[in-house]
Amino acid sequence: MTAFDFMNRNSAEFDAIRHDLHAHPEIGLEEHRTSAIVAEKLAEWGIEVHRNIGRTGVVGVLRSGSGNRSVGLRADMDALPMQEENTVEYRSKTPGMMHACGHDGHTTMLLAAAKYLSETKNFDGTVNFIFQPGEEGVGGAKAMLEDGLLERFPSDALFGMHNKPGLPVGKFAIRSGPAMAGGAFFDITIKGKGAHGARPEDGIDPVMIAGQMITALQSIVSRNIPPSEVAVLSITKMAGGDAYNIIPDTATLGGTVRCFSSAIMTQIQELIERTITNVAAAFGARASLDFRLIFAPTINDPEHADAFAGAAESLVGEASVDRNTEAAMGSEDFSFMLEKTPGAYILVGGGEGAAPHHPRYNFNDATTPYGAALYATIVERTLPARAAG
The missing domain is CATH 3.40.630.10 (Zn peptidases)
Structure with missing residues (x-):
């Protein structure tokens, strides 16, 4: 049988x-x-x-x-x-x-x-x-x-x-x-300075900075990873603020990275870190990254x-x-x-x-x-x- x-x-x-x-x-x-x-x-x-x-x-x-x-x-x-x-x-x-x-x-x-x-x-x-x-x-x-x-x-x-x-x-x-593909999840925390929504000059707006980061992060794969390598970076979460008239202290982004090479995964992690640090600094804010490799x-x-x-x-x-x-x-x-x-x-x-x-x-x-x-x-x-x- x-x-x-x-x-x-x-x-x-x-x-x-x-x-x-x-x-x-x-x-x-x-x-x-x-x-x-x-x-x-x-x-x-x-x-x-x-x-x-x-x-x-x-x-x-x-x-x-x-x-x-x-x-x-x-x-x-x-x-x-x-x-x-x-x-x-x-x-x-x-x-x-x-x-x-x-x-x-x-x-x-x-x-x-x-x-x-x-x-x-x-x-x-x-x-x-x-x-x-x-x-x-x-x-x-x-x-x-x-x-x-x-x-x-x-x-x-x-x-x-x-x-x-x-x-x-x-x-x-x-x-x-x-x-x-290997897969990673990441969370980005942007630390700004809260203020009244009518007086943005008194604060450092982390929501606006998050928008700038999203645009910048989308260039990581298209401008740094060779076309012969397959990789995806997707921002899938965004949060910040609870009221219409208050600029919050913090905003957060989250997302995932997928690729077929451990070396490329490490490179993308380093590029995310560099990008968010410099974008945040340009506006007087700070940003931190929690990057977790979930799948090789x-x-x-x-x-x-x-x-x-x-x-x-x-x-x-x-x-x-x-x-x-x-x-x-x-x-x-x-x-x-x-x-x-x-x-x-x-x-x-x-x-x-x-x-x-x-x-x-x-x-x-x-x-x-x-x-x-x-x-x-x-x-x-x-x-x-x-x-x-």
Whole structure:
């Protein structure tokens, strides 16, 4: 029986797990119920369980044969702080939280692969099933790494995946090299001098200075970053003042930076600092920057990207695997794990439906057998079982 046959034969069980997780979403680093279910299922299938890694992370360890090579498979578990608008029976029971990115599906796919591999053990070596908390910008990958994830559970290669609505079910997409952008959030505080709105000469207007900064900051990418490099700087928040006739003491700006190079990210941070300092000084004000790297660029190792694509082709055929998909400006904190251990990240077709982070998004259960079978297949191909005799 192939991995894909196994997933289809047990689809009712896996769909039930996914629906339960969907109905009980938990946001980043608070996935207590989710991690308990994951640990319970792994233990039920005879897999060694380690809990509380990165607060609510779980790692399952499965060994077969005598090989000393290892593979890490990673899935994220957290939901988003938003209200669900779907009307399915298993819609979120927690107000203000929902699985709007498919992490309920990712967790289910990895659990399904774990059950298959625990029953077949058609590999030689060690598989580390990594269930990560807090992917949605709250540092779950870093938390697991700081808890010694890769020292305690060393892997020769790491593999992860994400569903992709719009890509037909049964198709995969991957690329070597930069696959997803690194992402940073920043806040700028402008300190001026408050005054009456009718007497601006008595103050230093931080709101006006914020407007000048917005214009100046938009020149950072267009006039400093080579056109061959892809980068985006967006101001997404602005606040200052509470009354119509009062010039406030302070104003704030916030935004994000996305790019595919750590060096470019550092350069943009330095340019933001220089720009806001000098613009503020020109008007007699002061400005400070809080710049936070939330996601590193996701870089697929060419050898492992090729292996992942080959495993996908063995399931669905060469025509259904795009090996040179376009790099995405979205970000993924699996990137921090890939900085430490080479591996690859693939997109699995989610079919038609709302995009991730939309209140009507719902992971497509038809995707589960494909993602789960791919997790299992990359293990069997990377850690081939030794022939008897």
